Amino acid sequence: MCKVDDLIAEYGLTAPGSDYDSVDDYLAKRWTGTDGRTSEGYKKLTDWFNKRVLKSIYEKYGRSTVSIHLDREYDVIVNEDNIQRAELAADLEGDGMDIDELKKTLVSHGTIRNHLKNCLEVEKDTQSTTNSTTTTREKAIASAKRMAASKTENILPELAKDGVVPFADQATVDVEIRLQCPKCDTRVPIEDAIKRGYVCNDHMTDPINTDPPNNSTPDPSENTESDENDSHHQSDTTMNSVPSSQTSLLLSLLALGATSFSSQSPMLIDSMLNTA
Numbered sequence: 001m002c003k004v005d006d007l008i009a010e011y012g013l014t015a016p017g018s019d020y021d022s023v024d025d026y027l028a029k030r031w032t033g034t035d036g037r038t039s040e041g042y043k044k045l046t047d048w049f050n051k052r053v054l055k056s057i058y059e060k061y062g063r064s065t066v067s068i069h070l071d072r073e074y075d076v077i078v079n080e081d082n083i084q085r086a087e088l089a090a091d092l093e094g095d096g097m098d099i100d101e102l103k104k105t106l107v108s109h110g111t112i113r114n115h116l117k118n119c120l121e122v123e124k125d126t127q128s129t130t131n132s133t134t135t136t137r138e139k140a141i142a143s144a145k146r147m148a149a150s151k152t153e154n155i156l157p158e159l160a161k162d163g164v165v166p167f168a169d170q171a172t173v174d175v176e177i178r179l180q181c182p183k184c185d186t187r188v189p190i191e192d193a194i195k196r197g198y199v200c201n202d203h204m205t206d207p208i209n210t211d212p213p214n215n216s217t218p219d220p221s222e223n224t225e226s227d228e229n230d231s232h233h234q235s236d237t238t239m240n241s242v243p244s245s246q247t248s249l250l251l252s253l254l255a256l257g258a259t260s261f262s263s264q265s266p267m268l269i270d271s272m273l274n275t276a
Contacts, residue, residue: 011056
């Protein structure tokens with residue numbers, strides 16, 4: 001038995017709801033995502049487990065276990081640099097608890113990791129993790145395109161009104177994000193670059209290994225949380241996944257978009273990018 005097992009037994013921790021047979025069953029299914037939901041990483045599972053332990057301790061000493069207070073106090077307990085720590089320590093002492101002892105009782109990410117892999121002998125489906133990563137990336141690119149299209153659509157009425165591009169407000173916006181080699185004129189759609197594994201075969205490939213990457217996660221067990229990310233975060237993740245030399249191009253595209261007008265109008269946005 002490990003520390004997780006000891007705490008489960010000591011505080012009588014039970015599964016959260018009827019979908020899981022036990023705490024161990026919950027931890028295993030939430031880590032692997034075999035319960036039909038997005039899998040969670042060690043940090044989230046560690047925080048969840050520790051809060052269950054802390055709640056049981058609070059109940060034992062008659063302290064409030066309202067979620068909003070429990071969450072806030074848990075963050076203070078585990079973070080020794082929190083400016084509210086001294087105040088909370090005094091408050092806990094009034095209820096008969098020592099803040100440092102509470103922290104020692106709780107488990108670390110490594111303990112949860114060892115419990116999952118060694119005690120429960122759970123393995124994560126790497127293909128499932130890869131598919132999840134790919135889906136997140138595709139959503140990020142789609143979000144970036146929508147943002148660029150929206151910004152471009154906002155300037156079309158003004159272009160039409162000023163006579164810069166007649167009837168621009170009636171044009172359809174079609175955004176394509178392209179990555180350009182910093183050493184030559186090679187430009188490819190980001191989707192093609194991801195599929196084949198490089199932007200420019202002459203200047204931007206690994207001289208030792210030119211095989212396209214499989215886009216898999218190196219260590220699926222170190223999976224981080226993907227649950228609460230909004231579209232801005234997803235866009236940041238996409239830009240970080242390409243060479244740093246391409247970031248300025250992506251930013252330009254996000255700000256302006258690549259617009260296809262009717263045959264009456266040339267590629268306005270393309271020319272704007274070239275003269276920027």
